[in-house]
Amino acid sequence: MARVGVFVCFCGANIADFVDVPTVVEEAKKIREVKFAVDYKYMCSDPGQQMIRDAIVQYRLTSIVVAACSPRMHEKTFRKALSDAGMNPYLLEVANIREHSSWVHQKDKKAATEKAGDLVRMAVAKSIANEQLHEISVPVTKRALVIGGGIAGIQAALDIADAHIPVTLVERSPSIGGRMAQLDETFPTLDCSQCILTPKMVDVASHPYIELIPYSEVIELNGYVGNYKAKIRKKASYVNFKTCTGCGTCWQKCPVKVPNEYNMGIDKRKAIYTPFPQAVPNKPVIDAEHCTYLLKGKCGICAKFCEKGSIDFKMQDEVIEREIGAVVVATGYDLWDATPYEEYGVGRYKDIINSLEFERMVSANGPTGGLPIRPSDGKVPKTVVFIKCVGSRDKAKGIEFCSKICCMYTAKHAILLHHKVHDSRAYIFYMDIRAAGKGYEEFVNRAQVETGAVYLRGRVSKIYQKGEKLMVRGEDGQLGREVEVEADLVVLATAIIPYKTNPALAQLLGISYDKYGYLSEAHPKLRPVETAKAGIFLAGCTQAPKDIPDTVAQASACAAKVCGLFAGDTMKKDPMISTVNNEFCSGCQNCVQVCPYQAIVTEEIPLGHGAREMRTVAKINEGVCQGCGSCVAVCRSMAINLAGFTDPQIINEIVAI
Amino acid sequence: MKKVTYFPGCSAHGTSEEFDLTVKMVMKTLDVEMEEIPDWNCCGATSAHTMNESLAYALPLRNLVLAEKLSNDTMTIPCASCYQRLKATKVHMDEDPELAKKINTAVVGEGSYEGRVAVKSMLQYCYEDIGLEAIREKVTSPVSGMKLACYYGCLLTRPKAITRFDSPEYPMSMDKIVEALGAKAMPFDFKTECCGASFSISDTDVVLQLSGKILEMAKESGAHAIVVACPLCQSNLDMRQHDIEKKYKVKYDLPVFYLTQLMAMAFGFPKEKMMFGKHIIPVDSALAHIGEVIEEPKKPVKGKKAVQAESEVE
Numbered sequence: 002m003a004r005v006g007v008f009v010c011f012c013g014a015n016i017a018d019f020v021d022v023p024t025v026v027e028e029a030k031k032i033r034e035v036k037f038a039v040d041y042k043y044m045c046s047d048p049g050q051q052m053i054r055d056a057i058v059q060y061r062l063t064s065i066v067v068a069a070c071s072p073r074m075h076e077k078t079f080r081k082a083l084s085d086a087g088m089n090p091y092l093l094e095v096a097n098i099r100e101h102s103s104w105v106h107q108k109d110k111k112a113a114t115e116k117a118g119d120l121v122r123m124a125v126a127k128s129i130a131n132e133q134l135h136e137i138s139v140p141v142t143k144r145a146l147v148i149g150g151g152i153a154g155i156q157a158a159l160d161i162a163d164a165h166i167p168v169t170l171v172e173r174s175p176s177i178g179g180r181m182a183q184l185d186e187t188f189p190t191l192d193c194s195q196c197i198l199t200p201k202m203v204d205v206a207s208h209p210y211i212e213l214i215p216y217s218e219v220i221e222l223n224g225y226v227g228n229y230k231a232k233i234r235k236k237a238s239y240v241n242f243k244t245c246t247g248c249g250t251c252w253q254k255c256p257v258k259v260p261n262e263y264n265m266g267i268d269k270r271k272a273i274y275t276p277f278p279q280a281v282p283n284k285p286v287i288d289a290e291h292c293t294y295l296l297k298g299k300c301g302i303c304a305k306f307c308e309k310g311s312i313d314f315k316m317q318d319e320v321i322e323r324e325i326g327a328v329v330v331a332t333g334y335d336l337w338d339a340t341p342y343e344e345y346g347v348g349r350y351k352d353i354i355n356s357l358e359f360e361r362m363v364s365a366n367g368p369t370g371g372l373p374i375r376p377s378d379g380k381v382p383k384t385v386v387f388i389k390c391v392g393s394r395d396k397a398k399g400i401e402f403c404s405k406i407c408c409m410y411t412a413k414h415a416i417l418l419h420h421k422v423h424d425s426r427a428y429i430f431y432m433d434i435r436a437a438g439k440g441y442e443e444f445v446n447r448a449q450v451e452t453g454a455v456y457l458r459g460r461v462s463k464i465y466q467k468g469e470k471l472m473v474r475g476e477d478g479q480l481g482r483e484v485e486v487e488a489d490l491v492v493l494a495t496a497i498i499p500y501k502t503n504p505a506l507a508q509l510l511g512i513s514y515d516k517y518g519y520l521s522e523a524h525p526k527l528r529p530v531e532t533a534k535a536g537i538f539l540a541g542c543t544q545a546p547k548d549i550p551d552t553v554a555q556a557s558a559c560a561a562k563v564c565g566l567f568a569g570d571t572m573k574k575d576p577m578i579s580t581v582n583n584e585f586c587s588g589c590q591n592c593v594q595v596c597p598y599q600a601i602v603t604e605e606i607p608l609g610h611g612a613r614e615m616r617t618v619a620k621i622n623e624g625v626c627q628g629c630g631s632c633v634a635v636c637r638s639m640a641i642n643l644a645g646f647t648d649p650q651i652i653n654e655i656v657a658i
Numbered sequence: 659m660k661k662v663t664y665f666p667g668c669s670a671h672g673t674s675e676e677f678d679l680t681v682k683m684v685m686k687t688l689d690v691e692m693e694e695i696p697d698w699n700c701c702g703a704t705s706a707h708t709m710n711e712s713l714a715y716a717l718p719l720r721n722l723v724l725a726e727k728l729s730n731d732t733m734t735i736p737c738a739s740c741y742q743r744l745k746a747t748k749v750h751m752d753e754d755p756e757l758a759k760k761i762n763t764a765v766v767g768e769g770s771y772e773g774r775v776a777v778k779s780m781l782q783y784c785y786e787d788i789g790l791e792a793i794r795e796k797v798t799s800p801v802s803g804m805k806l807a808c809y810y811g812c813l814l815t816r817p818k819a820i821t822r823f824d825s826p827e828y829p830m831s832m833d834k835i836v837e838a839l840g841a842k843a844m845p846f847d848f849k850t851e852c853c854g855a856s857f858s859i860s861d862t863d864v865v866l867q868l869s870g871k872i873l874e875m876a877k878e879s880g881a882h883a884i885v886v887a888c889p890l891c892q893s894n895l896d897m898r899q900h901d902i903e904k905k906y907k908v909k910y911d912l913p914v915f916y917l918t919q920l921m922a923m924a925f926g927f928p929k930e931k932m933m934f935g936k937h938i939i940p941v942d943s944a945l946a947h948i949g950e951v952i953e954e955p956k957k958p959v960k961g962k963k964a965v966q967a968e969s970e971v972e
């Protein structure tokens with residue numbers, strides 16, 4: 002005879018205010034198998050758990066029902082309490098009377114109480130049919146896949162590799178480095194971006210535990226935490242990296258000029274190119290969309306001049322596979338296209354540029370030799386207007402969120418402008434100055450005091466051309482009047498958004514993303530680097546806009562998570578998975594098709610005992626099965642059983658109400 | 659032959675007679691038959707919607723209901739203000755059922771509103787329903803040589819949520835029409851700036867300042883004249899021009915044409931039929947440019963070249 006213990010939680014006022022907890026206890030006591038029922042303020046607290054442990058021993062209980070919050074919250078806690086008392090932890094059932102009753106029926110205490118009673122009755126009935134289950138151990142593939150080689154991907158890869166865990170780093174462009182490689186000096190200390198980044202890039206290339214696969218993309222991911230299989234497409238580079246010395250003859254000779262992405266299109270690169278001199282790997286690739294030979298079969302100049310014979314026009318894309326245990330996604334950000342700001346004349350005026358274009362201009366290795374210029378006539382601007390929140394915090398034209406870093410880099414731009422053009426002046430239109438960070442407020446103050454930058458609190462309503470100047474008309478909110486600034490150059494701090502390709506990537510990885518394409522963390526506060534899918538983590542601007550310090554911190558946090566995951570040789574897994582009863586299986590394979598995790602395969606077994614003829618049955622990989630129950634539902638022969646949710650358990654629940 | 663319902667509005671029968679007249683000429687040439695709404699009433703602009711919301715909807719609504727009694731599916735309106743009031747009423751009636759219930763009963767005397775008729779400004783009708791191709795086909799005496807600044811004012815394309823036509827900040831439909839007539843539309847940043855019309859009586863200085871800026875920028879663009887598609891735009895920029903010139907001690911001498919006047923001329927109607935005598939700023943200096951060849955200045959590009967999407971071969 003089953004002996005069930007019921008523990009009903011007040012959850013402070015969360016449950017008790019809307020459900021009459023003592024009544025639920027009294028109701029539970031009426032059930033024949035319930036030998037003990039009690040309530041308590043916080044069941045999850047230590048004294049609460051002690052009550053459970055004591056009752057198990059004292060009343061010789063055979064299963065436990067905790068009526069409290071969602072099992073997602075504390076199922077683990079209570080299972081542990083059971084095992085501490087020597088009881089199999091899977092003899093626990095949680096009746097969720099908070100999310101499923103008190104929170105959603107706040108206006109009707111009587112009904113909420115009745116529903117809570119029903120939920121308890123169901124849980125008690127189910128628990129009677131519970132069986133002892135045991136955790137499963139699955140082997141782990143100790144290799145991490147890092148997608149994206151910006152500072153986030155670089156940092157995560159290095160930290161993981163330093164723990165002697167092999168890493169495969171996949172970067173879409175020909176070189177790692179990401180946006181940080183495009184920056185000049187960095188706030189809040191004004192150290193040179195390249196100088197602090199390049200050593201890390203070199204470390205990646207030479208690290209014995211890092212396999213760097215540039216010019217590639219992940220195209221498929223199968224499997225489950227600890228045992229993923231990734232397919233990676235290596236784009237044809239048409240250059241044999243093994244023999245190429247990176248001498249540069251080919252790109253000097255190539256006659257085709259293409260807007261240079263690294264310099265935001267301000268100058269040109271060749272069809273065969275390395276994105277920038279410090280690129281890692283420092284080997285050129287041929288851009289197939291623009292190479293005359295690949296398009297028309299003519300030219301081939303690079304091949305003629307390459308002394309090493311490294312050019313190989315026959316090279317094809319290649320798909321390779323890697324077995325990995327965890328994934329870090331670090332695919333970074335792009336700038337929002339400000340074309341909807343028609344009142345600014347975006348697209349009509351050449352002398353309106355975005356912040357990364359400005360960043361490239363003032364960079365020592367930039368296309369203009371470190372001087373800002375007016376794209377229209379090449380003159381050095383004296384009056385530069387910076388407009389913040391272009392697209393950010395603008396529901397009507399752009400996006401609702403704050404891009405977080407623009408306040409800081411615009412202050413930096415004012416300083417850099419002052420350094421490069423001493424007799425210049427910056428005017429900065431802003432909504433708020435958000436300088437929350439170590440040394441950040443001081444940095445903004447420095448920009449204001451040192452450079453004489455004029456901060457104007459207000460929005461710009463119009464930009465129009467008058468002669469050579471751009472007239473920037475806006476509001477000076479502090480003086481409550483309209484201002485017009487005659488500008489030589491206007492720099493827009495446009496919103497930070499994820500790459501357009503992020504949703505497609507998220508879909509192939511099976512993780513979620515928000516309406517902007519930012520990848521979603523599992524919990525905004527308590528699980529900021531995990532995704533909802535076990536074993537996939539997020540670093541850097543692919544999750545939300547952030548500066549380099551935050552990006553690096555999150556990347557290192559990812560590394561810690563990966564190392565934790567790989568700490569043992571095997572991984573523990575919940576035993577709630579499906580198994581096929583061969584005797585009943587007809588081999589229809591409906592389940593194979595319906596399983597979202599591709600956990601089901603088929604196998605051949607003898608038709609009868611000792612028979613020679615074979616028949617096909619379904620077989621479930623216990624490592625892959627996530628216990629979703631889809632197969633159970635489609636099996637017409639009732640051959641599949643999901644541990645923890647067996648037919649007797651479910652039927653008991655139904656009968657109980 | 660197309661048919662369209664016509665809501666002239668009060669200015670068409672008064673101050674902007676020449677607009678009404680040329681609209682009719684142009685439509686005839688373009689094979690469009692216009693059917694005026696019988697017994698139409700005031701649209702309520704600009705006083706009704708600042709005083710009484712129900713009245714502001716009820717007045718245009720009566721016109722919308724009357725328009726539904728005709729068999730045409732589109733109505734066109736020359737005045738931007740009337741257009742704005744009728745279109746706003748239509749959008750709110752179509753999309754706010756609560757309001758529809760409240761207001762509909764107010765004009766129940768004329769029957770109830772069904773939302774069958776599309777409301778378009780004259781500009782929008784020419785651009786969308788007639789189309790540039792059909793306009794170009796009818797041009798017999800192109801007005802080439804004229805450099806024009808197209809002024810849309812505040813109501814033809816705004817607010818976007820109501821008008822749902824062209825860009826609210828930098829519209830191009832009128833520019834494209836005048837180009838179809840052979841003229842050159844100049845890049846003009848002030849094409850949707852406020853002219854200050856609401857302060858016409860109460861604070862004329864504001865009008866002089868705002869309209870003055872529009873004239874200044876039109877002049878700066880190199881235009882010989884301004885083109886408008888609204889009686890209020892026309893009267894503000896034309897009538898106040900001398901005051902502005904006097905106050906700021908400048909000389910603009912920018913005639914302000916109705917779009918349809920230029921269309922009618924390009925369609926071959928003689929200039930005497932345009933009622934140019936009603937204009938304050940004489941139009942002859944601008945019309946004298948017709949037939950001139952406009953040379954495209956070739957700007958030498960120094961320094962950083964424009965970003966080019968396509969690759970180039972050395």
Ligand SMILES: Cc1cc2nc3c(=O)[nH]c(=O)nc-3n(C[C@H](O)[C@H](O)[C@H](O)COP(=O)(O)OP(=O)(O)OC[C@H]3O[C@@H](n4cnc5c(N)ncnc54)[C@H](O)[C@@H]3O)c2cc1C
Pocket residue numbers: 148149150151152153154171172173174176177178179180181184186187188189217218219331332333334335356357360406410413500502506540541542543547548549550552
């Ligand atoms: C104008 C400007 C100035 C700034 N100045 C500063 C500053 O002074 N100080 C500071 O702290 N921060 C600054 N920042 C912020 C800084 O750029 C970011 O914090 C940092 O670059 C984020 O790094 P990340 O690795 O997340 O993204 P990224 O640098 O964008 O790297 C992402 C990488 O992933 C790759 N990738 C994308 N999609 C895929 C895919 N599907 N598969 C494979 N690879 C992919 C990309 O090619 C790229 O290499 C500035 C930003 C801007 C816009």
Ligand code: SF4
Pocket residue numbers: 254255256257272273287291292293294295299300301302303304
């Ligand atoms: S074949 Fe010609 S165009 Fe193509 S990369 Fe080589 S040199 Fe450039």
Ligand code: SF4
Pocket residue numbers: 581585586587588589590591592593618619635636637638639640641
């Ligand atoms: S659906 Fe059921 S019967 Fe069909 S193959 Fe799968 S387990 Fe066997």
